[in-house]
Amino acid sequence: MAFCTNCGARLPDNAASCGECGAAVPRANASAGDDAALRMVIPIGRSGWAIAAGYLGLVSVIPFVGILAIATGVLAISSIKKHPEKHGLGRAWFGIVMGALFTVLYIVCLVSLLVTMPTVSP
Numbered sequence: 394m395a396f397c398t399n400c401g402a403r404l405p406d407n408a409a410s411c412g413e414c415g416a417a418v419p420r421a422n423a424s425a426g427d428d429a430a431l432r433m434v435i436p437i438g439r440s441g442w443a444i445a446a447g448y449l450g451l452v453s454v455i456p457f458v459g460i461l462a463i464a465t466g467v468l469a470i471s472s473i474k475k476h477p478e479k480h481g482l483g484r485a486w487f488g489i490v491m492g493a494l495f496t497v498l499y500i501v502c503l504v505s506l507l508v509t510m511p512t513v514s515p
Contacts, residue, residue, distance in 0.1 A: 442469035443481025446488025453488075453495040462492030 395404045399416035408418050431437060446469050449462035469485035 438479060439481040440469045440472045440476075440479045440485070442466075442472050443479075443484040443488075445469075446492075447481075447484035448488075450484075450488035450491035453492045456499055459492035459494075459496035459499070462488040463496070466492065 395406065395408070395418070396402065397404055397411040397414060397416055397418070399411060400414040402411055402413035404411060404418060410417050442465050446462055446466035449458055449465055453459035453462045466485045466487075466489035469481060469488070473479050473482055473485065
């Protein structure tokens with residue numbers, strides 16, 4: 394049985410707030426990863442693959458890094474689905490989208506260079 398830290402009243406096991414004084418009851422299993430404001434500043438509770446995908450998505454303007462951004466984004470989504478307590482789905486999708494965008498852009502540029510390249514006759 395738990396007691397309110399504000400007024401000392403007895404609390405049911407699943408109480409979110411005190412019935413006497415209305416004070417919020419801190420959860421025993423709460424972690425820093427549950428605080429959305431803290432997760433915006435510090436990558437607490439976020440998948441490592443999602444962090445990597447986000448940064449690789451940012452630098453995917455460098456040739457061939459986009460492929461790595463896509464791969465780490467897919468790994469991040471897989472990891473987040475296996476461990477629902479982890480966060481970072483937005484970063485994972487950002488890495489996939491930016492990686493795909495710049496990979497397609499580089500392929501289009503390479504194809505256009507090859508098509509417009511003059512042929513050399515011996």
